[in-house]
Amino acid sequence: MKLPQPPTITHQSPKDFIIDPRENIVIHCEAKGKPHPSFSWTRNGMHLDIDEDPKVLMKPRSGTLVLDISGGERAEEYEGVYQCSAHNELGTAVSNSIILRQSRSPLWSKERISPIIAQKGQSLILHCRPPAGLPPPIIFWMDNSKSNSIVCVSQALNGDLYFSNILPEDSRSDYICYARFPHTQTIQQKQPISVRVLDNKPVDEREPVFMVPSESVKLLKCNASSFPTPAISWVKHNSEIPSGRASFLNFSKTLRITDVSEADAGEYRCIANNHHGSVHHTIRVTVNAAPYWISAPRNLVLAPREMGIITCRAAGHPKPSIRWLMNGLPIESQDPSRSVEGDTLIFSEVQTGSSAVYQCNASNEYGYLLSNAFVNVLAEPPRVLTLPNTVYQVIMSKPALLECVTFGSPLPTITWFKDSMLEGNAYVFHENGTLEIHKSHPSNSGKYTCVARNSLGLSENHVYLEVKEPTRILRPPEYREVQRSRDVVFECKAKHDPSLVPTMTWLKDDGELPDDERFRVDSDSLTITDVTESDAGTYTCIINTTLDQDSASAQLTVVEQPGAPTDLELTDLVARSVQLTWTPGEEHNSRIKKFLIQYEDALHQSGVWHNLTEVPGTKTTAHLKLSPYVHYSFRVLALNNVGFSRPSMPSRQYRTSPAAPDENPTEVKGHGTEHNNLVITWKPLTPQQANGPGLQYKVMWRQQAIETYWTSVSVANVSKFVVSGTPTFVPYEVMVQALNDYGPGPKPGAVIGYSGEDFPSAAPGDVRVLLLNSTLAEVRWSPVPLESVRGRLQGYKVHYHRERSLHQHSSHYNKQSTEIFSPNKTSGKLPDLLPYSIYSLRVTAFNGRGEGPTSAAQRFETPEGVPSAPSFFKVSTFDLDSLMLEWGPPYERNGRLTGYTFKYQTVNSKNDLGLLEELDLPSNQSSFTLHNLPHSTRYKFYISARTQRGAGPMLTEEAVTVLDRGTINALLPPRVVTSSLAPPLHTNVTSLLPPVAPAFGNVSSSMSKDGALISWEYWGTKKLLYVEYIIDKSDEDWHKEKVNGSQFHVLKGLKKGLAYKVRVVARGHDDRAVHHSEELLVKVSAMVSPQVDIATQGWFIGLMSAIALLILILLIICFIKRNKGGKYPVKEKEDAHGDPEIQPMKEDDITFGEYSESDFDEDHKPLKGSRTPSSGTVKRDGSDDSLVDYGDSGDTEFNEDGSFIGQYSGRSDRDARHDSSEPPSPVNAMNSFV
Template sequence: MWYGVPWWTKHKTGAHPLLRVPPVPQPPTITLQSPKDYIFDPRENIVIICEAKGKPHPSFSWTRNGSHFDVDVDSKVLMKPGSGTLVIDISGEKAEAYEATYQCLAHNEHGTALSNDIVVRQSRSPLWSKERTEAITVQAGVSLVLHCRPPAGLPPPLIFWMDNSKFNILPLSDRVFQALNGDLYFSNVVPSDTRNDYICFARFPHTQTIQQKQPISITVLENSQSAERAPGFMAPVGASSTQMVLRGQELELECIPEGLPTPEISWRKEGGELPSNRMSIVGYQRTLRISSVVESDAGDYRCTAKNKLGSAEHSIKVTVQASPFWISAPRNLILAPNETGILNCRVSGDPKPKITWSINGMPVDNAPLDPSRKVEEDTVILNHVQSGSSAVYQCNASNEFGYLLANAFVSVLAEPPRVLTPPNNVYQVITNNMALLDCASFGSPMPTITWFKGSTTAIQNVDPYVIHENGTLEIHTAQPVNSGRYTCIATNALGIKENHVKLEVKEPTRILRLPEYKVVERNMDAVFECRVKHDPSLVPTVTWLKDNKALPLGDNRFVVEKDSLTIRDVSEEDKGTYTCIMNTSLDQDSASAMLTVVDNPMSIPQYNQPDPPSDLELTDQMDRSVQLTWIPGDEHNSPTQKFVIQYEDLLHQPDVWVNLTEVAGSGTTARLQLSPYVYYSFRILAQNHVGFSQPSHPSRQYRTNPAAPDVNPSDVQASGTDHNNLVISWKPLTGLQANGPALRYKILWRQKDADQEWVEETVANASRHVVTDTPTYAPYEVKVQAVNDYGSGPEPQLVLGYSGEDLPSSAPEGVQVMVHNSTLAEVHWEPISSSTVRGKLQGYKVYYKRERGVHETEAEAPEGAAPQTVTFGGDLSEGRLPGLRPYSVYDLHVSVLNGKGEGPPSPSRSFSTPEGVPEQPGFLEISNPNVDSLTLEWGPPLNHNGRLTGYTLKYQPVNSTSELGPAKLMTIAANQTSVTLVNLKSSTLYKFYFYATTIKGSGPSITKEAFTVMDTAVGVLCPVCLARPPGPVFGPLNATASEDGAMLNWEYFGQPRNIFVEYTVEHSKEEWKREAVNSSAHSFTIKGLKPGASYKVRVVARDPVTDSMVHSTEEELVSVPAVANRQVDIATQGWFIGLMCAIALLILVLLIVCFIKRNKGGKYPVKEKEEAHQDPEIQPMKEDDGTFGEYSDTEDNKPLKGSRTASNGTVRRDESDDSLVDYGEGGDGQFNEDGSFIGQYSGKKEKDTHEGNESSEAPSPVNAMNSFI
């Protein structure tokens, strides 16, 4: 299951957008709709709102009074484009025609969502019915009611009374009161009430019209003396009444008394207290209002009317009922195929609501049968959902007072994980602050988030790390060691996605050199220093303030530099406090100092702490206060800022001085508030800018008289330590608070709501008291009062506590397990009754233990580890079990927790998790490296997490710049443990990714790198297969010079790195030149060196990332021999002449032999033979692998010195060479009529016939030379 995440998130360095999730199918959701009761003004258009979202965007339709409403038929009705909102033009029409109950339907291919039933009614302001009012004549002092009886409007009107002569609202009082129904009540009338224009007005809010009743006339007859009478009630009538109110609404109770004098009203609730935070008494105490009514507000309320002649009471019995209200509304579900989901529609109400379910607007009983769907009253269970079963479910809960309608879609999606947080985010935080690394994800099934630091270290959810449910990694106190690269991996059954972020923990910014207090002569310069230490990667900016305000703009006298502020040519206006603020992008630090400007150097004062005050005198002595006066000491050129007055209590704490109060630096007297029963001595310290003075000499001792305590003990608590006791504890009073001798504590307690009397106990020198033989976890009211020999403290505050808890006596019942996927299950249980909790419910504890794999029998199962536990706090009835092992059988039970401990376990339930992806293979080893092949061997995963279906191998070459080449994939059977890869490139680094797979997909990979062997005669093992011998990584370097180069040979035993041959001219300042070499090579020839020059050469191994030198051979000196001038006339050389003569003689001998042969054996077309046959000796010669393997290919394939090589790599021959070779070397098939000359002139034995691509290789220069022999 997947839960949404916000599109934007914020981390330490600011806000950044999350990657947008590609659109995924989504059933419709109603986002905005009109209220259930829509009253419209007939002068305006009717607008019935209906907005919805979904993918694809939904279309809309309407019903009216339960039947389809064709919007297109009525020209007065318009539906807004892209919306379901209806606009009905009622101008010129009868508005009553559109009064009806409307419902909006939003639908797309994945389902249909419904709006509430919207009852549309026209507002009305009817006229007052015609009536004839009679003039009223009453005696003074009697009660009177003027009835209003306004017309029933929609919505109901607002009522008020006015007098017609002045059009003023009638003043109200406790004697003259307007009731909630609009009637006007007189508790007793007086002559001034005589008036002929009492008018009741009704204002209708929607139409903004006012209607009025006919005026009422009242004449009050004066009596010589009005008869006083005891109170009674004009409304409600009788001694009691009842009233019903709905939960969540406002309760208004009204009591209107009559009597003379005018009675006063008070309110109370029988057997309970009025809710002070939701209660108000208004209307001259006549009306009690309680907002947001709850069930506990039900009960008997009493209003009491009282005057000097007596009192009267009226009881109102309030019952609370409730229209349906949500306990848990159904939530949208996104499920993967074969997952299980639950829709809960938990409501309450009084009477109990009836719950009905619909699917896409159709009652569930009429919907197509679906065996995966199970409806149980307020719950829909969806087992093993399939693709294409997306829908919108409606839950309707109703009773006689109303209804609730909720839409919840079930979208069946199979989506691999996606990480929504942008890649490569860099988070910066200051040391010791909290760091939050985001990893918002999307997927179905819901991805599991795993964090890694570096490449291999998995982060556990333990200090200092916290992995939040949304994937965010929290480091609550970041340290520099936490800096580095972090990887979050989102995994579900369909794949794996990773994201990399970087955390940089910076040093805090601190001001090391603070600005100092300066006294500067006028017209001189003032310099404040402000040197800061900060993280090298952060750039600080300095800001200077004067008296907490910015420096004056455009004033060039203020010069701000990196570490200082200079004020040139200071004047009197420059004095003040200067603050240096050092800011970085992450933090700041600040420091301040004062500048004082003086007239001349002679006036620069010497500053020091003030002298202590003297002559301390106590006057105007009273029980709780005394007047202290003193004479200030010398200020030493720095004004006194304040005086600190301290006292010593010689009775309770001798030799301890405590700050009592502070006085401004200009003061010399203070009124000190004192406590009783204390032996006081006082002393004073003065403070200026430099510091504090020494303390003054103490005053004479002043003793205050004892008194009763002023305060009671604080922090009073009541709780039990055992199931049958109550421990009452408090914080004792100090000696200064005792106020008198023999301090002790009076403890009072009683069980709440048990009609018990207070139990009292007095203790001394204690801070706790234990009450025994109490019932288990019963509420108690507790008070603790301080007492001494002079009386008791004030009335103590009431504290509520509970006696001790006992272990729960029962276990949860109805334990069920819903398996969501291979690693997540949801457990449900029925909460236990409060009577069996026997304490404060702390939550429920779930024990679950893996017993065995699904494929294992009980006998094959290994010894199980300790069970895992997860605790769900509060009064929950369900919880999730993450991190399960796939393809496993688990045993589970649930117990309840209270403050005492854990109750008995529930009966065990077993459940199985489906297959998941396997763990990574146990190991991966690479052996038998060859020129074009490698052998891989592996071990199976430690945990298969299902039935292993095989392995997947992905490999790709890596070039010298660490770039990856094209990847190849290979599927391998599950029973294989090795494979040999062929047709690989020689001398190439390959990277291998090896996965194990089940039917659910591939698990995490194990990776390795290895080289193939260089294509030489010597089989050099890959570095990963060689055990490095002890000693240096490089063996000795051998260097041999040639005419234009140098041959280098070495041994290398290190890890695969970038290997270079580097050289430079001796005594030259030029940089070293380098040639890249395969890391498996052991020889190299440097070409193009200058003859006669000396070179320093070395072989180095460099880091592939930083290019820094890791290992190096010793430097060798190579001297390239000088070459003599060879530009001579070759025709004059003796050797050349001799060679030509020998060739001529040889040709002559051959011609003679051919001539004799022709005459003897017949005529042979020699020229045709030459053209038709080519000497195999001149064909390319392929050496056997391994022969003379100590030489490299580059050496073997070089032509001999002096030979001419064509551009295609073959040795050129002229026509005379070809014909001579044919006859001199011969071969099978030449002169085959008699065979007399076969093989007689061959330079060597026939070679074995070679297959393959010989014709594409260069001819051996050795064979070419043999043809001349």
């Protein structure tokens, strides 16, 4: 905006401006205003004429002075108090009084310092007395060790070095005081001080005494001397030392308080104590403060005749005084529109042209503050400074701030609108015009208008608010525990507002991810491959948008098998036990669950380690029980969630002494392998169980309840012994005892065993068979006598086989089947028998040795059952309105066939089934023709065979009757391959032509005068269908034609005499093939004869009428001759005269021929011209009862699926063999018609 504005100081040099004499002097003074202000300077209260001194320059459009002293001028000549004024037509602003001084770093005066001699334990002060500098220097002490960190040494605020009690080791000749002048970056040093400490007298301990306490507003020092060195502590009277701003330095000898305020004033007590006593010193702190602002004056814009105030509030100690100036000069004249009341200027009824800059000066004895504030009297209509159409974006549920920065005089009032004026608790209207919405909601989105009004007019502005969905992490990363060298994935799936662009950032331990290719960041995951121990830590995913962010963290723990235990030690060694202790290895971030202790027996199995015992992971010792005669070495393995550690190093070897066995062999058993033996077996002892050398086994046995004394034998290195000559299957008591060179083991217990079994000697008797149904029979028998078993009866076996079927001329079968039944059973069922068959069975008993003799054979016959499905079932097209069905007898008749059950029903385009029709057909029939069916209708057929027991499973087929001739020029093929559409009736499906792809079926072709008709059925999803074709055995690309919603398509323009490969393809919108049919081979004839319907031709109708009239005349003549009883000598006249029309005909032709040479009575002879065989039936030559064979010339053929090609071409095979191009004889046609 180009509005007048009084000057305002924007940048100035500090009040105390210390300069470096080696550089040019730059005194800053920058200001702004409209019009741009001009600048002037005063020095020591007098006007500074810039033009008088060529070394003094002022920067253009600035008040900054540059004093050039690079030519050797002395900086001291320019020292003084400078003040800058910035002036334009509306007023004058002034800067602070800037005191310009040159920095100084004087040298120490030369002095001779005598060595200092002190007695051990005394206090000592080394004085520094640095030279006065500008600014004051920083003091520090050092020696050749570059250290002053000694508990009994401290430095005072004036730079002196204090020793509370000096020690012999404090003797040095190089105590040096340094003064560092920061402004010139120089360091000056004092002459070294030599200190010698005497140790020739005993040291008397004493109470602490203070050594010249010193104090400061910021630093409180407390130096005390005593021996031993006292401890220092601080307290404040009636208050607490401020913990956040107070610190203790130099072994608590210095209390430092930062940001000192008047509240820090008071009494501070320093306490020094040792075991001899304590002393304290109180330091009274008074805080004197230079003035500081409470509320600095602010610029004021007033409209004519308005009122306003400027306040100037400052504090300090003592309280500062306030003095007002206008345009840099004291306010003297009385102005009725202005009054001064202490720190406040009051304006009323201001007038145009009374703009000015006012200065407030707050000062006390410690300093001053000066601030400028202008009063600008303007009359301006409102202006909205916020850019129009600004779009604010905010996250839902967050506060929204819509700005409306305005200017105007008088000060405009701001009103906000959204459809209507906004008001209520949901909104906050700030003084600066900003509209705040506490909690944003999507309904708050939209256009907002702010209107600024004052007495001179109004202005408005439009802004927009968009409330966005918050960014949220829906699936945060989860804790992962992964083994070293494995991979780990952290997922971080987030949701954000669709209009915002998110960025995903991953951190490790709040820092950037390592620069390592093993770390791969994807859109919603972090993958770390080949994890190492250094990868452990906290991983944080941060999803950022321009408005908000969300983050989530997860811990990665890298685990590994524990480290191997170490330091194995054996203690408490006794004959049968030892104490083993060890030190666990590293857990590797996975707690040790247990320790596994293993041992090696170097005597019996050197190099083989056996598991001995396990102990919990919290223990590091184990008491181990040992066996005699073993050379033990132990090792320990640790187990955590990852796995076992490497084994520890073996312990030292411990050898146990031999002893008699502690136990006997286990698993002692007695059984026979022959009918006259007893085999005694046992599980031998291990070398560790032997307890000593010379291990043997004493085997003992006796017949139970028969023998009193034990028979025994000692054997070695075996685990069984065979006793021969025993009775068959009798009980024996058996014992096995271990013994070695040091004695026998404990007394063993006896077990019962049986000697060997023999084959059963008797067969089951009274075997009977009970037929339950055609496939199941029950066998019953009497059990064998117990004495004939000669062992332990294990059950009965029924052996049976099918001898043959009951049908005549059936084959014989020898396949044997066996059913086993438990010994307590005397009956059992034989499943899965075949109906209408003769079976034979035998029953045996068996024990552990085997089967006994078989029972006498029993033969039985199974009754009839239902047959299997017919062996095949096919449907073919018989005529335009007829379908022929053919089937074969079932492979398994299972009885005498009584017939076939045939059912069929229509199927519409939606696969809905029509009314079911049913027919019964005789058993000797194998085909059936359905006539008078509607054209172009789809049917489903079912057929099953029957016996007296019922119908067997069905076969199903589907087919379509051909289209009506007037529908299209070519015929759609009948459907011959389907699956059942009626599950309750369907038990078996025969698929003659399964489709290549699941989505296509019944793909076929036929030729017409328009081209090749391709038809199909499609069951796939909705796709774009194309018929594609290519010349057979060519390398060119496939041609494709799009299909528009139908299930047939005519390919036009195919070249005659060529063969084409054709397929139907379903493609997606990306032109990628989804399904395709099998490929068809379509042959285009070299010459296709046009199809003519001769029944509609005029010449054919006339010819048929003449023939009918001729026949009628012949019938009348024959009738007259018969009534006369005479004979009409047709044959003789034909032989004598010969009819010129009949003469050329061959005997094989179908004509009005002669009478048959037969014994028939004349009254029953047929008309002349008929040809009747002796059977009395009329033979049909091919399909000569059909007009289809007698049309115009052309080949008549069928496709393999039953569809017609050239169905009305009218040329028979015989005509084709004669290769005649003449039209067919009307006599032949008539004969066919009759």
